[in-house]
Amino acid sequence: MRRRWTIGNCWLWCERTALPVLWLGPVLWEGGNAPLHACEGCIRHLERKVRGVLICGATPSPAPERRQPVPGDCWLWCQRIALPTLLLGTVESAGHQVPLYGCESCIRRLEDKVRAALPYVPA
Known part of the structure; x- marks a missing residue:
């Protein structure tokens, strides 16, 4: 699929607006x-992160429960390492x-x- x-x-690291995405x-x-x-640029950054994990010999393992913090590296904006993180999903490359x-x-x-992008639904 093209x-x-x-x-x-x-929506990723740079958070720039009105550009090709x-x-x-x-x-x-x-x-x-x-x-x-x-x-x-952010897609390339994400691809490098995925390749880095794969090069280190990471193999898919059963995912922990999302709301149970596990020690790890944040893949989002702050990119801090060795802190409590939560599983958001998976990234696929190659x-x-x-x-x-x-x-x-x-x-x-x-x-x-995400909330800002969702249509407003009154309670």
């Missing part, structure tokens, strides 16, 4: 979903999947973006 670039906002997939959250877009982890503050930031 992906199409569109003009939009990057690719749709990477849906972000599923609390019964809703929002489109995840990223610019070329037919391999690796777990994607984020720290609590970066996950809150992503949640805010």
